[in-house]
Amino acid sequence: MSVTIKDVARIAGVSPSTVSRVLSNHPKISPATVRKVREAMETLGYHPNIMAKSLVSKNTNTLGLVLPRSAEELFANPFFSEVLRGMLACANLAQYDLLMSSANSQKEELEAVNRMVLGRRVDGVILMAPRKNDPIVEKLLEYDFPFVLLGRSLEHQDVHCVNNDNLKAAYDATNHLIAQGHRRIGFVSGPKDMVVSEDRLEGYRRAMREAGLACREDWVINADFLQESGFHAISLVMNLPERPTAFVITDDIIAFGMIRGLYDVGLRVPDDISIVSFNNINLSELSNPPISTIDIGIYHLGYLTVQLLIRKLSGESVSQTQITVPHRLLVRKSSMKTM
Amino acid sequence: MSVTIKDVARIAGVSPSTVSRVLSNHPKISPATVRKVREAMETLGYHPNIMAKSLVSKNTNTLGLVLPRSAEELFANPFFSEVLRGMLACANLAQYDLLMSSANSQKEELEAVNRMVLGRRVDGVILMAPRKNDPIVEKLLEYDFPFVLLGRSLEHQDVHCVNNDNLKAAYDATNHLIAQGHRRIGFVSGPKDMVVSEDRLEGYRRAMREAGLACREDWVINADFLQESGFHAISLVMNLPERPTAFVITDDIIAFGMIRGLYDVGLRVPDDISIVSFNNINLSELSNPPISTIDIGIYHLGYLTVQLLIRKLSGESVSQTQITVPHRLLVRKSSMKTM
DNA sequence: CTGAAAGCGCTAACAG
DNA sequence: CTGTTAGCGCTTTCAG
Numbered sequence: 128m129s130v131t132i133k134d135v136a137r138i139a140g141v142s143p144s145t146v147s148r149v150l151s152n153h154p155k156i157s158p159a160t161v162r163k164v165r166e167a168m169e170t171l172g173y174h175p176n177i178m179a180k181s182l183v184s185k186n187t188n189t190l191g192l193v194l195p196r197s198a199e200e201l202f203a204n205p206f207f208s209e210v211l212r213g214m215l216a217c218a219n220l221a222q223y224d225l226l227m228s229s230a231n232s233q234k235e236e237l238e239a240v241n242r243m244v245l246g247r248r249v250d251g252v253i254l255m256a257p258r259k260n261d262p263i264v265e266k267l268l269e270y271d272f273p274f275v276l277l278g279r280s281l282e283h284q285d286v287h288c289v290n291n292d293n294l295k296a297a298y299d300a301t302n303h304l305i306a307q308g309h310r311r312i313g314f315v316s317g318p319k320d321m322v323v324s325e326d327r328l329e330g331y332r333r334a335m336r337e338a339g340l341a342c343r344e345d346w347v348i349n350a351d352f353l354q355e356s357g358f359h360a361i362s363l364v365m366n367l368p369e370r371p372t373a374f375v376i377t378d379d380i381i382a383f384g385m386i387r388g389l390y391d392v393g394l395r396v397p398d399d400i401s402i403v404s405f406n407n408i409n410l411s412e413l414s415n416p417p418i419s420t421i422d423i424g425i426y427h428l429g430y431l432t433v434q435l436l437i438r439k440l441s442g443e444s445v446s447q448t449q450i451t452v453p454h455r456l457l458v459r460k461s462s463m464k465t466m
Numbered sequence: 467m468s469v470t471i472k473d474v475a476r477i478a479g480v481s482p483s484t485v486s487r488v489l490s491n492h493p494k495i496s497p498a499t500v501r502k503v504r505e506a507m508e509t510l511g512y513h514p515n516i517m518a519k520s521l522v523s524k525n526t527n528t529l530g531l532v533l534p535r536s537a538e539e540l541f542a543n544p545f546f547s548e549v550l551r552g553m554l555a556c557a558n559l560a561q562y563d564l565l566m567s568s569a570n571s572q573k574e575e576l577e578a579v580n581r582m583v584l585g586r587r588v589d590g591v592i593l594m595a596p597r598k599n600d601p602i603v604e605k606l607l608e609y610d611f612p613f614v615l616l617g618r619s620l621e622h623q624d625v626h627c628v629n630n631d632n633l634k635a636a637y638d639a640t641n642h643l644i645a646q647g648h649r650r651i652g653f654v655s656g657p658k659d660m661v662v663s664e665d666r667l668e669g670y671r672r673a674m675r676e677a678g679l680a681c682r683e684d685w686v687i688n689a690d691f692l693q694e695s696g697f698h699a700i701s702l703v704m705n706l707p708e709r710p711t712a713f714v715i716t717d718d719i720i721a722f723g724m725i726r727g728l729y730d731v732g733l734r735v736p737d738d739i740s741i742v743s744f745n746n747i748n749l750s751e752l753s754n755p756p757i758s759t760i761d762i763g764i765y766h767l768g769y770l771t772v773q774l775l776i777r778k779l780s781g782e783s784v785s786q787t788q789i790t791v792p793h794r795l796l797v798r799k800s801s802m803k804t805m
Numbered sequence: 806c807t808g809a810a811a812g813c814g815c816t817a818a819c820a821g
Numbered sequence: 822c823t824g825t826t827a828g829c830g831c832t833t834t835c836a837g
Contacts, residue, residue: 129586131814142824147816155822174584178520179814183829187517189565194554202551203748205544212541215533215568224581226528227564229554242563245513247468247830380749387752409542410719413726415754470830481808486832494806518830522813586814 130171139167150175181247190218190436191249193240193263194229195256204380205408206425210277213429214253221437223250236263244272251436253277258320275436277428279449281322287439289432289450291423293323296454297330297375300403300421303456304373305338307464309401313346313371315360315381324377327405331375346371350381361388364400373401373462379411382418386461402461416460424452469510478506489514520586529557529775530588532579532602533568534595543719544747545764549616552768553592560776562589575602583611590775592616597659614775616767618788620661626778628771628789630762632662635793636669636714639742639760642795643712644677646803648740652685652710654699654720666716666744685710689720700727703739712740712801718750721757725800741800755799763791 132150136143141160148156149164167173181187192214194201201207218225226249230236240263243249251273257264259281267274268283276288304312314331317324328347335342345367348360360381364370376382382404386396396402396416404411407422431450438445471489475482480499487495488503506512520526531553533540540546557564565588569575579602582588590612596603598620606613607622615627643651653670656663667686674681684706687699699720703709715721721743725735735741735755743750746761770789777784 129584129814132816133814143814144816144825145823148823151816153822157822160823172584174580176521176814177581177585177587178517178526179829180816181517181829182515182521182814182831183816185829202547205547208541208544208547208550211547215566219568219574219578224587225566227554227566229558235558239558241513242516245468245511246516248516248563383749383752387754390754410722410749413722415726415729468830471832472830482830483809483832484807487807490832492806496806499807515830518813519832520813521815521830522832524813 129176130173131176132173134171135164135167135173138171139163185247186250186440187248188222189224189226189249190433191240191243191252192225192227193236193243193252193254194227195236195258201256204378205410206378206380206406209408209425210255210429213426213431214433215429216426217430217433217437221433223433223437233262237266240266244270251275251440253432253436257322259322259325273436273439275432275439277432278322279326281325285448287435287445287448289428289435289452291428291454292451293326294330294333296405296421296423297327298334299330299454299456300375300405301331301334302338303403303419303458304375304401304462305334305340307373307401307462309371309373310340311346311369311371311373312340313348313364313374315348315350315374315376315385317349317377318351319349327375327377350377360385361392364389365392371400373403376402376404379404379406379408379418379420382411382420382461383414386414386416386418396461397463401464403456407457412459414461419459419462420457421454422457423454427452468515469512470515471512473510474503474506474512477510478502524586525589525779526587527561528563528565528588529772530579530582530591531564531566532575532582532591532593533566534575534597540595543717544749545717545719545745548747548764549594549768552765552770553772554768555765556769556772556776560772562772562776572601576605579605583609590614590779592771592775596661598661598664612775612778614771614778616771617661618665620664624787626774626784626787628767628774628791630767630793631790632665633669633672635744635760635762636666637673638669638793638795639714639744640670640673641677642742642758642797643714643740643801644673644679646712646740646801648710648712649679650685650708650710650712651679652687652703652713654687654689654713654715654724656688656716657690658688663716666714670714689716699724700731703728704731710739713742715741715743718743718745718747718757718759721750721759721800722753725753725755725757735800736802740803742795746796751798753800758798758801759796760793761796762793766791 132143132146136146146164149161228239230239253275255277257276257278257280264280279288279290280286316328332342348363382402394400403419405421407420411418411420471482471485475485485503488500567578569578592614594616596615596617596619603619615625618627618629619625655667671681687702721741733739742758744760746759750757750759
């Protein structure tokens with residue numbers, strides 16, 4: 128059925144090992160035989176069987192992407208496709224493929240990792256959006272298997288990771304609102320157990336503290352990375368005795384939901400409430416009003432994560448374990464008082 | 467290093483073949499040995515090497531997803547993540563993984579397919595958004611390799627595919643605008659060589675024709691599936707001698723761009739121009755105004771595509787080669803005249 | 806019900 | 822520079 132290295136060898140009149148050498152561009156091989164073998168491969172339409180190759184060479188040229196449980200949530204957010212785009216771009220450039228598997232529970236998540244890692248199906252693993260005390264991180268560390276974090280680990284300082292300075296980013300966002308004259312500023316956060324939520328909340332708090340502003344607990348709202356969260360947040364906002372005049376929101380999508388929800392209850396952005404959010408997904412510019420946001424360089428996050436992993440795999444001793452992708456505040460209409 | 471079937475055999479006091487049988491749930495094997503083997507696997511922390519398994523069993527439990535060239539464009543659209551979500555959900559349920567590889571040119575695209583298919587790296591392939599005379603389709607047909615189309619082939623009626631009735635969908639969208647009293651209706655299309663563009667344009671034309679309305683060529687605008695296209699479309703619209711009062715737009719993202727662009731030049735949706743678009747990405751509801759759109763069941767498209775492919779792979783003779791996912795028009799504010 | 810043996814397609818010493 | 826020889830870890834006849 129399938130044409131193998133043996134067939135090529137027979138046609139070219141050489142041994143299988145010679146064919147293998149041609150395949151891997153072995154230096155010491157006569158140009159004449161190279162040509163013969165190449166021709167034979169051509170006429171037979173030979174293509175190496177990757178499984179067989181991997182079995183002996185012990186690498187797969189494949190990277191595993193372990194999607195956090197509740198991929199539903201993740202996928203609903205354009206952040207994900209953008210980061211994936213960056214990953215694929217880098218991976219394919221280096222001739223790597225990406226193997227994805229999602230999971231619906233912690234158990235499934237571990238199973239997926241085990242299939243990939245113990246089954247020797249991938250050379251390295253990318254982990255997204257780690258949680259506090261993430262069991263997957265622990266497992267991978269225990270296996271001593273190459274992996275890179277998109278985000279950071281609270282517990283392990285030494286794991287390789289690509290991240291933003293989320294604390295500083297939230298600090299900047301908050302200060303921007305303070306500079307606009309706001310005194311009562313709220314914060315809409317992501318899932319509590321995610322490291323990124325923690326970091327951004329801390330940045331917000333620090334900015335408020337330094338400006339001598341009250342940091343009231345009922346101004347901090349927890350949400351998921353979904354639009355519904357924006358809607359939900361509205362009712363909480365409306366019921367506050369002293370309503371904030373501005374919000375720092377941890378995700379553009381939530382911001383979309385909030386702007387819409389506020390509009391429905393008769394509050395206008397930015398006239399009644401100013402908004403700054405995070406990520407700069409491409410639609411944030413097209414919102415009405417356009418959303419002020421912290422551009423965190425999503426594409427680069429993905430690209431650099433894969434690049435770091437591939438570097439690590441190629442044996443290059445990567446001294447710098449932490450890569451920080453710079454962020455920048457994009458001021459748009461949602462945080463500009465029209466006066 | 468890695469624990470193999472032999473190690474398990476030794477510990478359990480059986481032969482490697484017996485371990486293999488336990489692994490594949492061979493019926494005729496004594497419960498006692500099953501238990502012994504299972505225990506040994508447990509204590510050793512055994513996990514089958516998937517490469518070795520694939521090499522002999524000739525299947526990989528992996529599906530290949532070949533992303534169209536210019537994945538950039540694709541990824542920028544939430545359509546993609548939603549369809550991917552559906553695919554992953556179905557694949558993981560059936561214990562399949564997804565192998566992705568993108569390409570930047572036609573050449574790279576074919577190489578990627580060859581690596582996957584000839585390299586025996588995947589059991590089947592999913593093709594998205596086929597073009598007219600798509601060379602990948604031809605190739606796969608030539609190889610007689612299992613694949614499923616998300617979309618449809620113009621040339622081959624017999625290939626398995628999952629699709630919408632795009633003609634009818636565009637017909638419905640256009641008729642909705644006609645029913646609202648519009649007479650001058652424009653159409654913003656996607657890339658010309660894509661089958662879906664053709665189908666939707668045809669549906670629009672048919673509706674116009676049946677209503678006895680003029681179908682002017684300068685009312686049909688070509689665009690990519692990007693926001694910029696929306697902006698771009700605006701300038702064309704503004705320069706028309708007889709401006710349409712409504713548009714059918716082939717994608718929500720383009721609609722976003724157009725609404726924003728129209729707003730900037732002082733035209734209001736729906737008061738000055740009504741809009742109906744396609745896809746119902748989750749943000750279309752949160753637009754200002756909310757966008758009327760044809761829900762094409764993106765998640766289901768992805769889910770059913772994988773399901774069909776897996777059915778095919780399991781040898782089940784799939785009589786029904788074409789699956790049509792139903793669509794429905796969601797009327798929102800962008801097409802409702804406020805009077 | 807279980808073991809022995811052969812081999813999937815490829816690579817990697819080791820000789821020549 | 823090239824052929825020979827062993828496997829990589831697993832499945833699968835074929836005999837017991």
